[in-house]
Amino acid sequence: MGLLIKNGEIVTGDSRYVADIWCEGETITRIDHNIDPPAGGGEVIDASGKYVFPGFIDPHTHIYLPFMGTYSKDDYETGTKAALVGGTTTIFDMCCPSRSMEPGDGFETWKAQAKEKAACDYSFHMGVTRFDDNSAAQLRKIVAEGVQSFKIFLAYKGAFGIDDSELYQTLRLAKELGVLTTAHCENETLVAETQKKLLAEGITGPEGHHESRPPRVEAEGVNHLMTFAEMTGAPVYIVHLSCREALEEAIRARLRGVRVSVETLIQYLLLDKSHAERPDFEGSKYVMSPPLRDKKNQEALWNALRQGLIDTVGTDHAPFDFAVQKPMGRDDFTKIPNGIPALEDRINLLYTYGVRKGRFDLHTLVGVASTNAAKIFNLFPQKGTIQLGSDADLVIYDPDYRGKLSAGTHLMNIDYNAFEGWAIEGRPSVVTVRGEIAVRDGKFVGTVGRGRFLERSSGTTCA
Numbered sequence: 001m002g003l004l005i006k007n008g009e010i011v012t013g014d015s016r017y018v019a020d021i022w023c024e025g026e027t028i029t030r031i032d033h034n035i036d037p038p039a040g041g042g043e044v045i046d047a048s049g050k051y052v053f054p055g056f057i058d059p060h061t062h063i064y065l066p067f068m069g070t071y072s073k074d075d076y077e078t079g080t081k082a083a084l085v086g087g088t089t090t091i092f093d094m095c096c097p098s099r100s101m102e103p104g105d106g107f108e109t110w111k112a113q114a115k116e117k118a119a120c121d122y123s124f125h126m127g128v129t130r131f132d133d134n135s136a137a138q139l140r141k142i143v144a145e146g147v148q149s150f151k152i153f154l155a156y157k158g159a160f161g162i163d164d165s166e167l168y169q170t171l172r173l174a175k176e177l178g179v180l181t182t183a184h185c186e187n188e189t190l191v192a193e194t195q196k197k198l199l200a201e202g203i204t205g206p207e208g209h210h211e212s213r214p215p216r217v218e219a220e221g222v223n224h225l226m227t228f229a230e231m232t233g234a235p236v237y238i239v240h241l242s243c244r245e246a247l248e249e250a251i252r253a254r255l256r257g258v259r260v261s262v263e264t265l266i267q268y269l270l271l272d273k274s275h276a277e278r279p280d281f282e283g284s285k286y287v288m289s290p291p292l293r294d295k296k297n298q299e300a301l302w303n304a305l306r307q308g309l310i311d312t313v314g315t316d317h318a319p320f321d322f323a324v325q326k327p328m329g330r331d332d333f334t335k336i337p338n339g340i341p342a343l344e345d346r347i348n349l350l351y352t353y354g355v356r357k358g359r360f361d362l363h364t365l366v367g368v369a370s371t372n373a374a375k376i377f378n379l380f381p382q383k384g385t386i387q388l389g390s391d392a393d394l395v396i397y398d399p400d401y402r403g404k405l406s407a408g409t410h411l412m413n414i415d416y417n418a419f420e421g422w423a424i425e426g427r428p429s430v431v432t433v434r435g436e437i438a439v440r441d442g443k444f445v446g447t448v449g450r451g452r453f454l455e456r457s458s459g460t461t462c463a
């Protein structure tokens with residue numbers, strides 16, 4: 001049995017042509033003109049007038065996340081169904097054990113959460129929330145089991161955050177093992193002190209959140225990481241970069257020879273801090289860290305994507321509901337669970353507001369939302385492109401679709417949509433995971449539990 005996709009316009013990071021794709025089992029085995037339907041049966045999909053993209057990759061999600069005394073709302077079933085309907089076929093979830101949890105136990109916990117539930121393929125970035133000889137030994141084992149990236153927090157004092165000697169030791173180990181370290185960059189002391197100051201002044205609402213973490217706090221975090229990366233020679237990846245000031249620090253470091261990749265999020269490209277200032281606690285829906293910024297940053301981020309200064313666009317998907325969880329911080333913005341859900345909508349928004357608005361081209365879309373992540377995190381060319389031998393993760397994309405985003409129709413397990421009412425001009429009509437059809441016309445038709453843990457091999461291709 002196989003799957004034949006006919007007459008689609010195949011678009012990868014660097015090529016574009018009309019052809020047929022034959023998938024045998026889980027793999028792309030033939031790309032040619034006028035491939036005949038197989039005599040032995042198999043499904044044939046007519047993709048005329050549609051694009052065929054490689055499956056999209058979200059490099060940064062929190063499907064399972066114990067955080068601020070609660071849990072993010074999705075599980076691997078609801079989260080990966082939502083991802084697939086939106087065209088994302090691979091996710092990198094953050095494995096974030098608390099400081100008191102052993103790394104090995106954390107890794108097993110996250111794997112157990114995903115197993116039998118994930119409908120798309122997945123990998124992890126291994127959170128290093130403590131560093132000592134014992135945790136280092138466990139991290140070596142986890143890396144050997146196929147997790148080729150760490151995640152560290154320079155923020156969240158007392159929760160996930162590590163101190164400078166732990167940061168140094170983590171980067172030394174990462175360098176030795178050829179592992180890429182991803183990092184949340186904000187200066188935790190400045191955040192904590194500014195939070196105290198604002199609360200003392202009586203500023204308690206969601207608008208206090210961005211006031212407590214201004215752009216310079218993030219730029220300082222990036223500068224800090226860049227210095228440690230320079231001193232250790234370890235390659236690093238900045239997660240969820242939100243503003244011009246932080247990007248400038250990364251670019252400066254690149255010129256000094258620091259190996260750094262940069263991720264931004266769809267939220268920073270399209271939402272701004274005025275959303276977090278909405279009355280009646282609506283602003284809490286738009287609280288995440290780093291916070292949404294002044295709108296003028298958006299142009300810098302789009303420009304940086306177009307010109308290759310930013311490598312990837314993720315979501316940092318972390319859904320906390322408006323009914324119960326966000327109100328935990330009704331009288332104190334520092335207690336609002338951080339996160340703006342977007343896993344399902346990232347690609348449709350990037351296509352509509354990136355490609356169709358002329359901010360970047362189709363190849364840049366594929367690059368920043370798929371290919372670059374596959375290369376940076378050692379999944380290329382198994383994932384991230386359409387070529388012989390690649391996994392048959394394909395998104396047949398209908399550019400003629402018109403619709404609106406809404407919590408009433410989305411599959412994410414969350415009671416609001418941060419982009420409620422936003423128009424989209426295109427959506428996936430068919431999505432495949434390793435040769436199996438998982439989505440048809442906005443509906444999940446795949447197999448829960450079929451998603452596979454992707455073991456990644458050693459070495460990093462970080463730019």
Ligand SMILES: [Zn+2]
Pocket residue numbers: 060061062094316
């Ligand atoms: Zn995150």
